[in-house]
Amino acid sequence: xAGVIQSPRHEVTEMGQEVTLRCKPISGHNSLFWxxxxxxxxxxxxxxxxxxxxxxxxxxxxxxxxxxxxNASFSTLKIQPSEPRDSAVYFCASSVQQGGNQPQHFGDGTxxxxx
Amino acid sequence: GNSVTQMEGxxxxxxxAFLTINCTYTATGYPSLxxxxxxxxxxxxxxLKATKADDKGSNKGFEATYRKExxxxxxxxGSVQVSDSAVYFCALSGGGGxxxxxFGKGTHLIIQP
Numbered sequence: 001x002a003g004v005i006q007s008p009r010h011e012v013t014e015m016g017q018e019v020t021l022r023c024k025p026i027s028g029h030n031s032l033f034w035x036x037x038x039x040x041x042x043x044x045x046x047x048x049x050x051x052x053x054x055x056x057x058x059x060x061x062x063x064x065x066x067x068x069x070x071n072a073s074f075s076t077l078k079i080q081p082s083e084p085r086d087s088a089v090y091f092c093a094s095s096v097q098q099g100g101n102q103p104q105h106f107g108d109g110t111x112x113x114x115x
Numbered sequence: 116g117n118s119v120t121q122m123e124g125x126x127x128x129x130x131x132a133f134l135t136i137n138c139t140y141t142a143t144g145y146p147s148l149x150x151x152x153x154x155x156x157x158x159x160x161x162x163l164k165a166t167k168a169d170d171k172g173s174n175k176g177f178e179a180t181y182r183k184e185x186x187x188x189x190x191x192x193g194s195v196q197v198s199d200s201a202v203y204f205c206a207l208s209g210g211g212g213x214x215x216x217x218f219g220k221g222t223h224l225i226i227q228p
Contacts, residue, residue: 108157
């Protein structure tokens with residue numbers, strides 16, 4: 001079975017540019033999560049969706065960040081404009097259904113560097 | 116809100132040594148508890164989970180017991196191998212909070228031959 005697929009694996013861009021990260025969840029999974037990992041702050045939840053609807057975006061750091069899930073098989077996380085402090089590894093995860101006891105399956109992440 | 120505290124390491128052990136990584140949590144209600152493992156350059160993989168008090172999760176020789184009285188979920192393994200070298204994350208979800216995971220800072224484990 002295919003796992004969670006993220007693209008690109010690596011992204012290097014200059015400050016001020018728009019960045020779009022992409023995620024394809026596991027087929028049949030109804031919940032999708034975006035996390036950010038940095039040395040200073042560890043792993044932080046940014047936003048999550050259930051059945052394509054955003055449920056909690058309280059972790060999104062600023063208005064420069066936005067996320068969409070137009071259908072059950074695709075989600076994007078966009079940063080516009082990007083800043084050097086946005087440099088991090090961004091993970092997407094999915095789970096079978098809403099509920100805290102369901103394990104989440106993670107993609108391999110996108111390593112983002114903003115120069 | 117929810118929080119997870121774990122020893123950060125690095126923890127360096129010799130092969131076949133006994134492993135304990137401590138994890139304690141703060142949450143309202145009854146969260147589910149997880150251990151995830153991250154190998155270099157990869158995403159997180161679920162190692163084990165427990166969804167209610169006194170449950171024991173186990174996988175690949177690792178174990179952890181959900182202790183509500185001490186709000187702990189310590190990870191143990193009787194005999195570690197070099198291939199266990201990785202970063203281990205304790206996490207929780209639910210328990211009055213959102214469905215997203217709240218993670219500890221991670222413990223870097225290094226096993227020497």
